[in-house]
Amino acid sequence: MYIQLLYMKELEDILKTTSEISLAKKTVINISLTSVDFRDSISNVLKPFDISIEQFNVLRILRGQNGNPTNLQDIQDRMVSKMSNTTRLVDKLILKGFVERFVCEHNRRKVEIFITKKGLKALETIDPLVLSAETKLTEALSKDELITLNILLSKLRD
Amino acid sequence: MYIQLLYMKELEDILKTTSEISLAKKTVINISLTSVDFRDSISNVLKPFDISIEQFNVLRILRGQNGNPTNLQDIQDRMVSKMSNTTRLVDKLILKGFVERFVCEHNRRKVEIFITKKGLKALETIDPLVLSAETKLTEALSKDELITLNILLSKLRD
DNA sequence: GTACAACAATTGTATATACAAAGGTATGTA
């Protein structure tokens, strides 16, 4: 991850400075470190279920379709990662029995992905655990602070 | 990345709610999205130099040693990623002529890594470009806002 | 109707992370 761009000792040095440039660098590092922390926590929640964060997300997307057929591009549009990987993510979910894949009859270039009952059941178990982890990850800040944080982050991403 | 835990449509929904739990979820997503944006930008800066973020960081760590021998654990201690990968990162930097590796004479279990002149020269070129990218990434916020953001992030990571 | 372009998904390669296992080397102790 980008954290590695600057090692920790250097982060401490930056914390002592006030120049604009260092503040930029410090911010980039701080965001990255926080993101990694968050990701690690969520990963640990999912680990007992033998499912990766990305696979979990695909399952959530499929559930959101309420049983409607979903092709790979639909999934991809709702993810950040690249198409190339979605095929392989689905491959792994099929192996676990969480989803099924069929060739679309109306357009044989497409494939239709469905979540299975087993997949839905897994989500029901995992969802509250993830929610709980997310809450715990942010409980160091008050509601107002979280709102401020989100506003600042949204500004950054505009 | 964790962004994928919740797809974009869902993020918009969360933005409309005010419950504590949703705020937590929204924060986690927002952090992840920002981190990915930042990482992508820095990656693009490094791309013309055929060097990954992680490789760039190893070079910076080595330069920080001012010519002193650095073994893999020293490098690892300053990075977030796992030891297992540091060997391979160094392998790739050796292929590019940016670093050299020797077995430590005093303790043959260790290896000593040095940055080459070519590596130092590459850093001199790349450093200001990265700094510039970092500044650009954060310029949507004022100095005070950046300070606030960093304080909130630090609180989160405690 | 054939040729070509566009589309949808898959596959291949390089890089990175995470975890586990294995290798060689040094050290402490009996």
Added chain:
DNA sequence: TACATACCTTTGTATATACAATTGTTGTAC
């Protein structure tokens, strides 16, 4: 000295990202 243990690094495997190339299908222009 011999042996067990700890240390440092390397290697293997599974997963994921990014980019490029390929396969198979559909649509369209001629």
